[in-house]
Amino acid sequence: MDLQDWFDAFRRQVRRNPWADGLREAALTGVLGRWTALLTDVVAKVCEELGFRVAARGQTSRILPISRQEYLGLDVLAFPAGESSWWVRPVMAFELENRTRVASIAYALWKVCMVRVAWGGVFCYRKDPDQIGELLRILTEVVRAVTPSMDLLVVVGTRCRAEDFPDGFFRAYRWDEDYQRFRLLLS
Structure with a gap:
């Protein structure tokens, strides 16, 4: 499985449902806390459907000997299925950032990059698509500074494309190590 498979x-x-209508409504009304809660459920469900065990905000997990809703302060961590050890390493890490400040989104990406996983992702929100370019430029600075050894995915939801939900709403960008920048992940 790769980032494209996961995003598909x-x-x-x-x-x-119940996510589609709720996510679109939360985006249109700007209720980003609700947007993040629903999106967390979707990300967790995707990981579970792909065969991973999941620890996610809002869902108590017993993957590790310490019962938590989230581990390491990350919104979603995916662990390999079938691991018998109590101390198992996660394979995927996700942050879902509902604050619109670029610094908050950059911090979310930095957090994901600090965890040793095969790949990580950050979901964030921009009101207008013309804000995405500047956001990706700043996120590129984060990745270059910390040089993570993982595949990275940034998924940006834009309110102005909510009528095209979900196809026009979510745009995914993959870190291209060779070119040192984020590139649109084509579907």
């Missing part, structure tokens, strides 16, 4: 599974899952 995300797109299939986000079309399903």
Whole structure:
């Protein structure tokens, strides 16, 4: 499985109710706390459907000997299925940032980059698509500074495309190590 497979599974899952209508409504009304809660459920469900065990905000997990809703302060962590050890390493890490400050989104990406996982993702929100370019430029600075050894995905939801939900709403960008920048992940 790669980032494209994961994002395709995300797109299939986000079309399903109860999430589809709630996410679109939260985006249109600007209720980003609700948007993040629903999106957390979607991301967790995608990971579960792909065969991973999940620890996510709002869902108590017993993957590790300490029962928590989230581990390491990250919104969603995915762990390999079938691992018998109590101290298992996560394989995916996600942050879902509902604050619109670029510094908050950059911090979310930095947090994901600090965890040793195969790949990580950050979901964030921009009101207008013309804000995405500047956001990606700043996120590029974060990645270059910390040089993570993982695949990275940044998914940006834009309110102005909410009528095209989910296809026009969520745009995914993958870190291109060779070119040192984020590139649109084509579906």
